[in-house]
Amino acid sequence: MSDINVKEMEEIANSDTETLIKAAAKSVFLKNGLAGTRLQEIADCAGICRTALHYYFRNKDKLFDVVFTEAFTEIHKRVNGFAQSDAPVVEMMKMFAADFYDIAIKDPGIDLFIINEFNQNPERMRKIVCGENMQGVRRGFLHYIEKAVENGEIKGDPIQIMITIVSLCAHPFAAKSMIQNMFDINDAKYEILMLQRKAYILELIEKIFKQ
Amino acid sequence: MSDINVKEMEEIANSDTETLIKAAAKSVFLKNGLAGTRLQEIADCAGICRTALHYYFRNKDKLFDVVFTEAFTEIHKRVNGFAQSDAPVVEMMKMFAADFYDIAIKDPGIDLFIINEFNQNPERMRKIVCGENMQGVRRGFLHYIEKAVENGEIKGDPIQIMITIVSLCAHPFAAKSMIQNMFDINDAKYEILMLQRKAYILELIEKIFKQ
DNA sequence: GTCTATAATTTGATAGAC
DNA sequence: GTCTATCAAATTATAGAC
Numbered sequence: 343m344s345d346i347n348v349k350e351m352e353e354i355a356n357s358d359t360e361t362l363i364k365a366a367a368k369s370v371f372l373k374n375g376l377a378g379t380r381l382q383e384i385a386d387c388a389g390i391c392r393t394a395l396h397y398y399f400r401n402k403d404k405l406f407d408v409v410f411t412e413a414f415t416e417i418h419k420r421v422n423g424f425a426q427s428d429a430p431v432v433e434m435m436k437m438f439a440a441d442f443y444d445i446a447i448k449d450p451g452i453d454l455f456i457i458n459e460f461n462q463n464p465e466r467m468r469k470i471v472c473g474e475n476m477q478g479v480r481r482g483f484l485h486y487i488e489k490a491v492e493n494g495e496i497k498g499d500p501i502q503i504m505i506t507i508v509s510l511c512a513h514p515f516a517a518k519s520m521i522q523n524m525f526d527i528n529d530a531k532y533e534i535l536m537l538q539r540k541a542y543i544l545e546l547i548e549k550i551f552k553q
Numbered sequence: 554m555s556d557i558n559v560k561e562m563e564e565i566a567n568s569d570t571e572t573l574i575k576a577a578a579k580s581v582f583l584k585n586g587l588a589g590t591r592l593q594e595i596a597d598c599a600g601i602c603r604t605a606l607h608y609y610f611r612n613k614d615k616l617f618d619v620v621f622t623e624a625f626t627e628i629h630k631r632v633n634g635f636a637q638s639d640a641p642v643v644e645m646m647k648m649f650a651a652d653f654y655d656i657a658i659k660d661p662g663i664d665l666f667i668i669n670e671f672n673q674n675p676e677r678m679r680k681i682v683c684g685e686n687m688q689g690v691r692r693g694f695l696h697y698i699e700k701a702v703e704n705g706e707i708k709g710d711p712i713q714i715m716i717t718i719v720s721l722c723a724h725p726f727a728a729k730s731m732i733q734n735m736f737d738i739n740d741a742k743y744e745i746l747m748l749q750r751k752a753y754i755l756e757l758i759e760k761i762f763k764q
Numbered sequence: 765g766t767c768t769a770t771a772a773t774t775t776g777a778t779a780g781a782c
Numbered sequence: 783g784t785c786t787a788t789c790a791a792a793t794t795a796t797a798g799a800c
Contacts, residue, residue: 392794
């Protein structure tokens with residue numbers, strides 16, 4: 343759960359420049375996207391000279407690929423971890439959602455970042471994500487739901503069910519900025535709203551799928 | 554419902570250059586976002602010289618503002634239209650969702666476009682959306698739900714309920730590209746999936762909120 | 765490894781002929 | 783109104799000193 347962030351902070355603390363650059367690049371890419379990001383902003387964020395970026399990562403695209411791949415892989419691992427569990431499917435969904443909210447509350451930009459870059463350059467993303475990762479998601483989460491439907495544990499189209507779960511988890515974070523504007527709330531209030539929402543969603547999943 | 558698209562097509566058919574440019578700009582901005590869009594691509598898409606864009610809209614920002622405002626206003630009108638209805642709240646939710654899916658299936662890029670530009674430049678968006686539109690949403694949809702909660706028609710936090718409805722409607726379209734990659738489906742199959750999903754969501758809303 | 769200086773490229777914007 | 787030619791600015795990338 344929380345040892346990811348501890349690990350990240352340790353990495354940054356006693357970091358070589360390369361790790362420092364990756365952390366800075368991640369935060370700037372998440373904020374601005376690939377097209378909207380200036381290398382200068384990454385350099386400023388890392389507190390180094392802009393040309394050092396080229397020394398470590400040759401060019402902007404390479405740096406982006408590294409950052410995106412790491413961010414995506416981190417999410418993928420967590421999604422796939424649940425595939426090993428043999429809990430009842432509704433419990434697994436709740437565990438998935440709880441974990442998703444825990445991560446997203448700490449790092450709310452990642453979901454929009456991924457769906458957005460996927461949208462703007464599907465080919466590139468397909469190459470980065472390279473089958474293995476995505477098929478992991480499919481084998482893990484979707485396959486688990488498929489089995490539960492076969493067993494009669496739950497009813498419905500597995501794909502629709504999966505899209506429902508992911509929508510309920512991801513969209514409140516993807517639309518963070520719009521939600522904040524719509525309801526006129528600052529970052530602190532938004533975080534509270536999402537913490538409350540975590541409990542709300544766990545109940546909702548139970549209500550929807552418990553037979 | 555469908556006369557929007559007819560109207561759009563008529564506009565483009567017997568269009569002046571200005572309308573032609575706006576249609577081209579909308580499609581390119583939706584695909585690439587503001588930062589990722591090159592004026593040359595808009596000009597190519599409209600089949601005109603790049604400098605003509607400056608004649609009509611002075612600069613990139615002005616063109617973007619016009620396109621974004623029109624796109625947002627179109628959505629806003631539809632969301633707000635339901636505020637006038639006096640149907641039971643669950644019926645209103647279903648009408649909202651049905652209409653949302655009808656529009657989004659025809660024009661699936663608009664949701665990601667809006668939340669993404671909101672994320673990248675909240676201040677700018679706030680200025681464009683200029684209070685009035687967003688407060689319209691608030692007064693319309695949210696206020697309606699608040700009243701229903703007060704009346705005991707439904708239970709729960711109105712804001713959480715609204716985020717749930719919007720997530721179920723918007724996210725399957727915002728994450729279109731990722732869904733297509735995850736489940737390995739082309740545009741045609743995706744459209745069928747969303748048509749099926751429309752029916753699925755109407756049932757789901759009933760299941761969640763009907764007491 | 766890190767910096768300064770500079771090149772190369774892309775992109776947005778303007779001027780002016782027609 | 784639309785085009786060609788041109789300018790100006792921003793941004794990425796490289797070369798070379800230290």
